[in-house]
Amino acid sequence: MKSAVIVFPGSNCDRDVQIALRRSFGSEPAMVWHGDEDVPDADLIVVPGGFSYGDYLRAGCMAAHSPAMREVVKRAGAGVAVLGICNGFQILCESGLLPGALMRNAGLRFVCRDVHLRVENTETVFTRGYAGGEVLRIPVAHHDGNYAADPETLSRLVNENRIAFRYCDMGGDITEDANPNGSAANIAGILNEAGNVLGMMPHPERLADAALGGTDGRAMFEALAGKIAA
Amino acid sequence: MKIQVHVTLKNGVLDPQGKAIERALSGLGFDGVNDVRQGKFIELEVAENDPEKAKAAADEMCRKLLANTVIEDYRIDLG
Numbered sequence: 001m002k003s004a005v006i007v008f009p010g011s012n013c014d015r016d017v018q019i020a021l022r023r024s025f026g027s028e029p030a031m032v033w034h035g036d037e038d039v040p041d042a043d044l045i046v047v048p049g050g051f052s053y054g055d056y057l058r059a060g061c062m063a064a065h066s067p068a069m070r071e072v073v074k075r076a077g078a079g080v081a082v083l084g085i086c087n088g089f090q091i092l093c094e095s096g097l098l099p100g101a102l103m104r105n106a107g108l109r110f111v112c113r114d115v116h117l118r119v120e121n122t123e124t125v126f127t128r129g130y131a132g133g134e135v136l137r138i139p140v141a142h143h144d145g146n147y148a149a150d151p152e153t154l155s156r157l158v159n160e161n162r163i164a165f166r167y168c169d170m171g172g173d174i175t176e177d178a179n180p181n182g183s184a185a186n187i188a189g190i191l192n193e194a195g196n197v198l199g200m201m202p203h204p205e206r207l208a209d210a211a212l213g214g215t216d217g218r219a220m221f222e223a224l225a226g227k228i229a230a
Numbered sequence: 231m232k233i234q235v236h237v238t239l240k241n242g243v244l245d246p247q248g249k250a251i252e253r254a255l256s257g258l259g260f261d262g263v264n265d266v267r268q269g270k271f272i273e274l275e276v277a278e279n280d281p282e283k284a285k286a287a288a289d290e291m292c293r294k295l296l297a298n299t300v301i302e303d304y305r306i307d308l309g
Binding site: 100149 | 243244246247250270295296298300301
């Protein structure tokens, strides 16, 4: 199994992802500079967090049009698994791989803390290492994580079981208080129609090693590495 | 030709920054200020001199990059 990480000017979670992938995949991920259209063959492409292009114009918007992302869009269409984390989620929305948009947090503050997520769909290459309804503790660190989409898109996401994670309280209840950024329907992560593209605001790579204070994120990388039976 | 593009959040999309500005104005004693909406203003110079063509090009620029039409509307003025 091979993986790749796209690196933009302003990415700052690329090396955390690199370490998580190295550990789960047992191979070195290819680190691909954004200006490079030549993305090596990979079973998984990660678009990492950070502040690509300084969030100019809109978070993720410049990066979405980079040469490497044009190739990522093609690969996603061919069925390759693509994971966008935080700024990566914003980039996937801006590139059209995922519906909707990520707006400024409703509270206007940068939110940087652990949140709880409820796993809503375990039938994906990303989430099959989790139990349905399992509550994870994963950090968020963002200013623009307020997921918005028109009502038709939101009901499609629900009806097609494309909400992967929702913000919840410690007990797994979906409450307004547990929503750190005002996201519609407490959405923390969504899938594309084919289920091979996941965008999420929380950072699973930041809790993928006991030395970091938790391992709730690790099962995602283990599942993607094919270590968890489908 | 100069083109001016105004990008604003769609009606119905909550604008927390606009709300914060509204509260700040009220705090400064400006009463009766409502529905503050914050947007972006982008000015560009294009080589095209035909207004129709310039406007069509700007429209494509807005759809592809300058605005996110999921949440934003845009208005194009030729200068």
